[in-house]
Amino acid sequence: MKAAAFDYVRPASVAEALELLRRHGDAAKLISGGQSLVPALNLRLLAPEILIDLGGLDLRSIAMDGGVLRIGALARHVDLLNSALVAEHAPLLALAMPHIAHPAIRNRGTIGGNLAHADPASELPAVMQALDAAIVVEGADGTRRVDARDFFTGIYETVLAADEMIVGVEIPVAEAGRRFFFHEFSRRSGDYAIVGLAAAATVAGGTASDVRLCYFAVGDKATLAEGAGAALSAGPMSVERVAAAQAALAEDLSPQDDQQGSAATRMHLARVVLARATAALFDDPALAGRTAA
Numbered sequence: 001m002k003a004a005a006f007d008y009v010r011p012a013s014v015a016e017a018l019e020l021l022r023r024h025g026d027a028a029k030l031i032s033g034g035q036s037l038v039p040a041l042n043l044r045l046l047a048p049e050i051l052i053d054l055g056g057l058d059l060r061s062i063a064m065d066g067g068v069l070r071i072g073a074l075a076r077h078v079d080l081l082n083s084a085l086v087a088e089h090a091p092l093l094a095l096a097m098p099h100i101a102h103p104a105i106r107n108r109g110t111i112g113g114n115l116a117h118a119d120p121a122s123e124l125p126a127v128m129q130a131l132d133a134a135i136v137v138e139g140a141d142g143t144r145r146v147d148a149r150d151f152f153t154g155i156y157e158t159v160l161a162a163d164e165m166i167v168g169v170e171i172p173v174a175e176a177g178r179r180f181f182f183h184e185f186s187r188r189s190g191d192y193a194i195v196g197l198a199a200a201a202t203v204a205g206g207t208a209s210d211v212r213l214c215y216f217a218v219g220d221k222a223t224l225a226e227g228a229g230a231a232l233s234a235g236p237m238s239v240e241r242v243a244a245a246q247a248a249l250a251e252d253l254s255p256q257d258d259q260q261g262s263a264a265t266r267m268h269l270a271r272v273v274l275a276r277a278t279a280a281l282f283d284d285p286a287l288a289g290r291t292a293a
């Protein structure tokens with residue numbers, strides 16, 4: 001199928017893009033890399049009257065600013081994959097990037113488009129939450145920074161208002177002693193995950209603190225597993241502590257059945273990957289143990 005007819009405009013500034021959004025309201029759609037939007041247009045799942053192409057805006061930079069890594073909304077997946085700043089200051093993001101789609105898609109897809117799309121199986125919403133990032137949003141009333149954990153509200157849903165756009169993300173740089181883990185189960189390399197986990201923790205003296213475990217593809221949005229994180233931080237690490245954290249996932253997560261896997265399979269994989277994460281964070285393979293079905 002082909003997309004329904006639409007008008008097209010390419011603003012030269014964020015202010016102009018916001019004015020176009022205000023003027024056209026629900027009839028307009030922003031387009032960045034087009035990697036999610038164009039298939040939806042071609043399948044006629046969406047039929048906007050006008051596309052506002054953000055491609056001309058100066059929002060592609062990746063830069064350090066004090067203790068914060070600032071990434072423009074139009075930074076492409078390939079930019080993040082190849083960035084020395086990302087590798088040094090946001091190593092979890094660097095670990096995740098090779099799992100996102102394939103080179104052709106990474107060459108066009110953007111971080112802003114990916115986060116706005118809010119696919120529950122997407123890696124970046126989970127990474128942003130595990131890294132305690134802020135998503136920078138601009139609208140008619142100015143700029144607001146939304147904690148990544150508050151940004152995603154459901155399947156393909158965010159707190160973005162119709163007259164707002166993402167202009168960037170801000171990631172606090174990794175502190176010394178901070179450790180990271182990323183893994184996803186998928187049927188083939190480049191496919192969306194069946195279950196994935198982005199994790200960060202400070203590990204010292206046999207204990208973990210400030211544990212952030214963010215699962216994706218397990219519910220209607222990327223979800224921080226707070227109970228499991230608290231269980232892992234509650235004392236010296238042991239196989240029993242890992243088991244307690246795995247048990248806590250029953251409260252933290254709401255996996256769904258779909259053609260990729262059942263809710264029970266997803267919960268099992270969530271527990272397996274939690275044990276693997278702990279083993280990797282502590283550099284102790286024995287912690288991976290065996291996960292009961």
Ligand SMILES: Cc1cc2nc3c(=O)[nH]c(=O)nc-3n(C[C@H](O)[C@H](O)[C@H](O)COP(=O)(O)OP(=O)(O)OC[C@H]3O[C@@H](n4cnc5c(N)ncnc54)[C@H](O)[C@@H]3O)c2cc1C
Pocket residue numbers: 029030031032033034035036037038039054073099100101102105108109110111112113114115116117121122123124160164165166167190191192193
């Ligand atoms: C075959 C295939 C495999 C893929 N695999 C993966 C994968 O494994 N993991 C993964 O995460 N993604 C995957 N993707 C999606 C890809 O990462 C896209 O880049 C991403 O989902 C959307 O980014 P984009 O820049 O192309 O956004 P677009 O397609 O241009 O836009 C997506 C949505 O975001 C809105 N939007 C765009 N920019 C902004 C902005 N700055 N502010 C507010 N709203 C905005 C648009 O209006 C639209 O609703 C895959 C895509 C394909 C086609």
